[in-house]
Amino acid sequence: MTDSAPRPAATYLDAASGEPLHPTAREVVLAALERGYADPRRLHGPARDARLLLDNARAVVAECLGVRADEVSFTASGTDAVHRGLLGLLRARARSGDRVVLPRVEHSSVLHALEWAGASAETLEVDRLGRADPAALAAAASAPGTALVALQSANHEVGTRQPVAGLVAALRAGGSDVPVFVDARASAGREDLPPGWDVAAASAHLWGGPAGVGVLLVRHGTGWVSPFPADDRVDERTAGFENVPAALAAAAALRAVVAERAEVDARQRRLVDRIRAAAAAVPDTEVVGDPEDRLAHLVTFSCLYLDGEALVTALDRRGFGVASGSACTASTLEPSHVLAAMGALTHGNVRVSLTAATTEDEVERFVAALPEVVADLRAEVGL
Incomplete structure (x- = not known):
C-alpha cells in the first residue's frame, strides 16, 4: 500500500548538483x-x-x-x-x-x-x-x-x-x-x-x-x-x-548569472548563514567548511548518530530536496572522502545548496523542520 497523504510542495535545495534552467x-x-x-x-x-x-x-x-x-x-x-x-x-x-x-x-x-x-x-x-x-x-x-x-x-x-x-x-x-x-x-x-x-x-x-x-x-x-x-x-x-x-x-x-551575481551572492550568503546557525544549534551536529571564505550558496553539516540517507528521505517527506554522501558519489551514498580528509563526521551529513530563486520563507521553513526531523530520527533509534 502506498502513502496517499499529499506531499508538501517541493523546495529544491540541491543546486550544487544542478541549478534549475535559467x-x-x-x-x-x-x-x-x-x-x-x-x-x-x-x-x-x-x-x-x-x-x-x-x-x-x-x-x-x-x-x-x-x-x-x-x-x-x-x-x-x-x-x-x-x-x-x-x-x-x-x-x-x-x-x-x-x-x-x-x-x-x-x-x-x-x-x-x-x-x-x-x-x-x-x-x-x-x-x-x-x-x-x-x-x-x-x-x-x-x-x-x-x-x-x-x-x-x-x-x-x-x-x-x-x-x-x-x-x-x-x-x-x-x-x-x-x-x-x-x-x-x-x-x-x-x-x-x-x-x-x-x-x-x-x-x-x-x-x-x-x-x-x-x-x-x-x-x-x-x-x-x-x-x-x-x-x-x-x-x-x-x-x-x-x-x-x-x-x-x-x-x-x-x-x-554574471550580471545578477552580486545581488544573488549577498542574499544567498545571508540565507546560508541562517542555515549554518540553525544547524549548529541542533545537538551533536557539526557544521563543516569555512564560515566566511566560501561559496555563498552552500553549506554542509553532519548529525551524529544518524544515517545520511534517512535524513535525506525524512527531509524529502517534509518537502525539502537536499543531498547527502559525497558530492561526487551521492547516488551510492558512500562516505564522503572530502569530509574524511577534513577530519569531520562522514555519516549523517546533509548538503544544502540554494538556487538563485530560493526564498527567505523556504529557508525559514527548512530551519524550522530540521531540528524536528533530527529529533524524530534519533528517537526512532532510541536516542
Whole structure:
C-alpha cells in the first residue's frame, strides 16, 4: 500500500548538483533550435548559420570568464571537460613524468581520470576547513617526475574556497613550472576564475545552463594534446557533433548569472548563514567548511548518530530536496572522502545548496523542520 497523504510542495535545495534552467537559457535554446541544427563545419548556409551561433556562444563565455575565445571549448559535460583537461595535460607532459600532485579533497572525476590514465597521484593533506598548505604543495610539486598540479577553485561539497592564487604563487616561488589544472565547476559563473590556471573546467548546469554542456579552457600557449581519438570537428579539443543550441543557451545563462551575481551572492550568503546557525544549534551536529571564505550558496553539516540517507528521505517527506554522501558519489551514498580528509563526521551529513530563486520563507521553513526531523530520527533509534 502506498502513502496517499499529499506531499508538501517541493523546495529544491540541491543546486550544487544542478541549478534549475535559467529563464534566459530557456528562451534562447528554443530560438536556437530553429537555427542551430546544421553541422557547423559544412559550407552551406544553414551550416554557416550554426557556426555563427557556436562562435557567438564561445565569445560570450570567454567574455564572462575573462579568457580568450580561442581558449574556450564546449564539451559533453563538466566531467568530460575535467577528463579532457587532465588527460590532455598528462599526454603533453609525458616526457616529464606521470606524477600528479593534488589535495585529498578533489572531486572523484579527477581521481577517476588519473586512475584510468595510470598516473601516480600524490595526495596532500588538508586542514579542518579543507585547504591545502602552500609550502607542502610546493615541496611535493618539486619532486622529479611531476607532470602537473590539480586544484579546485572551491569545494563542491563544503563550499570552502581553495586559495588557488596563493598555492600557485608558492609553486612558482619554489621554482616549479609545472602546469596547473583547476576544477572550477563549483564556482564558475558565481565568481571570477582564480588566477594561475593553465587548464580549467566548468559545467553549464551548475550556473543555470542546460545539462550536457561542459566548458574546457586551455590557456593560450599551454601544452595540451588530445588524449582521445581525433575527430574532424571545428574544435580539435572536443569530439562529436556540437550541440549548438545548448552551447548558446549555456552562454546566455552565464551572461545573465554574471550580471545578477552580486545581488544573488549577498542574499544567498545571508540565507546560508541562517542555515549554518540553525544547524549548529541542533545537538551533536557539526557544521563543516569555512564560515566566511566560501561559496555563498552552500553549506554542509553532519548529525551524529544518524544515517545520511534517512535524513535525506525524512527531509524529502517534509518537502525539502537536499543531498547527502559525497558530492561526487551521492547516488551510492558512500562516505564522503572530502569530509574524511577534513577530519569531520562522514555519516549523517546533509548538503544544502540554494538556487538563485530560493526564498527567505523556504529557508525559514527548512530551519524550522530540521531540528524536528533530527529529533524524530534519533528517537526512532532510541536516542
